[in-house]
Amino acid sequence: MTQATKVSKPILSIEHVAVRFGGLVAISDMSFGVKEGELVSLIGPNGAGKTTAFNVVTGFLRPTKGEVHFRGAPLHTLKPHQVASTGLVRTFQKTSLFSSNTVFENVLTGMHRHGSISAWATLLALPSLRREEARLRESAWEILDFVGIAHRADELGGSLPYGEQRLLGVAVALAAGPNMLLLDEPAAGMNPSETAEFMSLLTRIRQRGISILLVEHDMPLVMGVSDRIVVLNYGKIIANGSPAEIQANPEVIRAYLGQGVKHA
Numbered sequence: 001m002t003q004a005t006k007v008s009k010p011i012l013s014i015e016h017v018a019v020r021f022g023g024l025v026a027i028s029d030m031s032f033g034v035k036e037g038e039l040v041s042l043i044g045p046n047g048a049g050k051t052t053a054f055n056v057v058t059g060f061l062r063p064t065k066g067e068v069h070f071r072g073a074p075l076h077t078l079k080p081h082q083v084a085s086t087g088l089v090r091t092f093q094k095t096s097l098f099s100s101n102t103v104f105e106n107v108l109t110g111m112h113r114h115g116s117i118s119a120w121a122t123l124l125a126l127p128s129l130r131r132e133e134a135r136l137r138e139s140a141w142e143i144l145d146f147v148g149i150a151h152r153a154d155e156l157g158g159s160l161p162y163g164e165q166r167l168l169g170v171a172v173a174l175a176a177g178p179n180m181l182l183l184d185e186p187a188a189g190m191n192p193s194e195t196a197e198f199m200s201l202l203t204r205i206r207q208r209g210i211s212i213l214l215v216e217h218d219m220p221l222v223m224g225v226s227d228r229i230v231v232l233n234y235g236k237i238i239a240n241g242s243p244a245e246i247q248a249n250p251e252v253i254r255a256y257l258g259q260g261v262k263h264a
């Protein structure tokens with residue numbers, strides 16, 4: 001296999017997925033992939049099916065039809081915690097943190113949940129476990145620093161401003177050591193300077209070799225960071241291409257007409 005074919009190998013592939021809720025077809029015959037190292041955004045007007053697609057990929061919803069594969073193994077039959085243990089980790093639209101734990105504890109918990117050592121085992125305080133605990137604490141500091149919220153380490157998760165709560169969500173996801181991140185509207189509630197910083201964080205996450213699937217309404221952010229954009233409308237893919245191709249696509253422009261550019 002050549003280097004070029006290795007680089008373009010799909011890490012996530014969604015094949016002919018359909019989701020029905022009773023009589024309503026939320027998604028019909030959706031197929032697309034994310035290659036290793038790629039950042040793909042899934043966009044579309046309100047109600048287009050983005051969250052439904054996200055929930056299928058992360059095991060929160062079984063598709064009515066079709067298959068999802070991550071690193072060659074089927075995902076569509078797994079439960080959410082089993083999906084996370086394959087290396088595909090999601091963040092949530094609504095922050096799902098332990099709001100009465102500190103920022104540092106939140107990240108440490110994210111590591112324990114996926115690490116080689118349990119929090120209970122640590123309580124036994126054997127020397128080898130204490131060394132492991134010290135290593136995890138060091139990694140937690142490294143992640144907080146990487147995401148830019150180390151100065152908030154001792155504050156309660158629930159007391160952070162909204163934008164920083166989203167960053168904590170990303171830190172907790174990174175604590176699981178993912179190969180791929182699925183980010184559900186990560187910039188919702190961020191101000192323009194927080195969004196700009198978040199764009200640079202996405203770039204740095206990719207430099208670590210982590211692939212990203214992003215659902216996001218902020219079009220400047222999507223256009224600025226994506227390698228490829230998949231556009232859903234009424235549960236169907238109407239376009240799949242580079243930011244420049246998507247911006248010039250007449251069907252995409254029609255789908256978004258009247259919805260505004262920023263909050264499409």
Ligand SMILES: Nc1ncnc2c1ncn2[C@@H]1O[C@H](COP(=O)(O)OP(=O)(O)OP(=O)(O)O)[C@@H](O)[C@H]1O
Nearest residue numbers: 021024025026044045046047048049050051052053
């Ligand atoms: N649990 C459900 N039961 C019934 N219908 C649902 C359910 N979840 C979503 N739908 C419907 O499926 C369609 C797609 O919804 P979905 O939330 O996936 O869209 P979306 O693109 O994420 O929208 P938004 O941008 O507003 O978050 C909509 O018509 C929605 O009303």
